[in-house]
Amino acid sequence: MVDAHGTRRTVLLAGHGEPHGSVHRVHGYLVDLTDAARDASRADVEEALAGALDHRAVIEQAKGVLMLAHGVEADEAFGLLRAYSQDNNVKVRDVSERLVQLVTKDGRPDEGYLRKVLEIFDEIDPEVG
Numbered sequence: 001m002v003d004a005h006g007t008r009r010t011v012l013l014a015g016h017g018e019p020h021g022s023v024h025r026v027h028g029y030l031v032d033l034t035d036a037a038r039d040a041s042r043a044d045v046e047e048a049l050a051g052a053l054d055h056r057a058v059i060e061q062a063k064g065v066l067m068l069a070h071g072v073e074a075d076e077a078f079g080l081l082r083a084y085s086q087d088n089n090v091k092v093r094d095v096s097e098r099l100v101q102l103v104t105k106d107g108r109p110d111e112g113y114l115r116k117v118l119e120i121f122d123e124i125d126p127e128v129g
Contacts, residue, residue, distance in 0.1 A: 001030075010037045055093040062096035065103050 001009050015028010059081065066077035081099075085092045 010034045055096075058100055059093060059096045062099045065099055 001011050003009050010033045012031040012033055013026075013028060014031065015026050059078075062081055063074055063077040066072065066080050067074060070077070070080070072080070081092050081095055084090075085095050088095070
């Protein structure tokens with residue numbers, strides 16, 4: 001619906017018309033949902049963006065682990081993550097989360113993390129490393 005100022009509004013009509021031929025009069029209520037719809041949409045976008053940023057951060061951490069462990073560039077590290085993801089039918093972000101959890105303990109690198117990373121990802125690309 002467009003209001004008198006030309007602003008598009010989202011409304012809910014709850015009512016009924018008088019059934020005498022064509023309807024000339026409707027009795028009921030219009031509820032303006034414009035602000036609620038806008039707020040819900042904004043919240044959905046903010047939630048999706050926050051989730052995407054969280055996923056990106058863990059993927060970047062996992063890439064860093066692989067770069068250190070294998071001595072590869074960032075693109076190659078992401079390629080390893082993607083290959084493992086596809087070979088095991090697991091999302092890249094889930095692979096990344098698992099890798100970061102594997103190599104850290106209480107937020108600090110585990111002493112054997114390079115060995116663990118090499119064992120896991122050498123199965124994907126034996127020429128790297």
